[in-house]
Amino acid sequence: MRKHFQNFLLMIQFMTRIPIKLELPCSQEDFKNGTAFFPLVGFTVGMIQWIVYIALMKILPPKIVMLFVVLIGILITGAFHIDGFGDTCDGFFACKGKDKVIEIMKDSRVGAFACIAIVFNILFKYECMVELLSSYDGFFIVGVPIIGRFSITILAALGVPAKESGTGNLFIRNIGKREFLISFITTIVLSSLFLGVVNTAIIIPLVFVVTFLFNRFCLHNIKGITGDSFGANNEIIEIFVLTVLLATAKVIL
Template identity: 35%
Template sequence: MKRIKRYAKRFIIMLQFFTTIPIKENINCHAEDYGKGLVFAPFTGLIIGIILMGIYCGLELFFPHEVVFAFIIIAYIVLTGGIHLDGLADTFDGLFSGKSKEKILEIMRDSRIGTNGVLAIVSLLLLNYALFVSLDLQDIKTVLILFPAAGRMASLIGAGASGYARKTWGLGKSFIDFCDLKEVIAGSLIYTLAIYIGLGVEGLVIASLTILFPYIILKLIEKKIQGATGDVLGALCELNQTFFLICFMLYKGVIFKIF
């Protein structure tokens, strides 16, 4: 019973931290709960996706396909509070500054957004919109449910496969310090099962690619800052969501036509 309560607490913490869903529950938690709770990050992504799918089903009755996806992107930003997009912007500002590790981390911590950060957000949102609009109608609802799970899977991998880059405390320290291989494996199973249910056996290829991709990006980032931060976890989330959409489109549009 204690274990069930602990898991339930950590799941609620993930919903409270990664979404703007109004859960008015004052939970007594520790730093460990954030890192260990990341095992539920892919499931949190599925909940975000289900909400987005519901919004799509409502809006498609009144608006053209292209307009609906503009609303979907806005709804996603509102639903997540833009927390991962903020991490994406900070990460790109830091990594593309051409500075030393210490200066990169300083830039990433700065609340102000720079040119590289703006370009990263605009480019990714434009690409997401183009990918959404290009989806076949029969695939839209499934993709809307699954793509946020791919993003949160990437954050889990980023936390579990790296150390904390800063010498001082930061927002991502609790996640990175207390998330280990056990959480990554369990979260990967949740994520892969969701992909399998949604896309069938062929979806396992996409699941594998979207587990490998954030790990590769993480290792490239580690060459710059010798670890990860909360901003990096957010950047991995947003990048992997877009990568999921690209993989899905290539797999359905190219490989399916070949075979």
């Protein structure tokens, strides 16, 4: 049990800026075992956002509150995933060939496509979350990041490394059936709790499809995936889940 808890804390250290000031074992096996806890990392991020939402709704208008909720999500992760999303857009839309695309993705400078993608990402999430407040309670704030992190386990299982080395290689094809099953079951349970059984039944199969298509897109562009691909997929899935929630809310109403 202690080992599993350490692996969970390792994933919190790796994927967020939550101050876990511990020296934890970080072998390849520890990262493999840690993939089982990706949805719980999303749950942790989402719960902090939800607490902010509950606290501020008592004193501020809903639209301002949702600005803080989106901002807190970025700050908690250190813009980890959204940075990967921006780098991926910079590289892929440059259309220069595999080596050049990867070089652009590694470049610390921010290009035009990254700026456009990040601004669109934040605006889209904000507008969706404001709209969802009229149809759902605030629990969707917790559910969305859970599914986003679960999608990373799908991509890790499907993908092949586009580079010989990189942080993404800690997870690419380094996820066992047991870890994937734990991640999947955890996601189903938590998603059903925070988004509802019907929404979960609709969303989870579609998440597999979208992630599969994104993996194929990466294969076409760079012959595999990188750490940035994980961040990009997380952001794409979060946007997708928010969109589906809006669509189902309209149908129900």
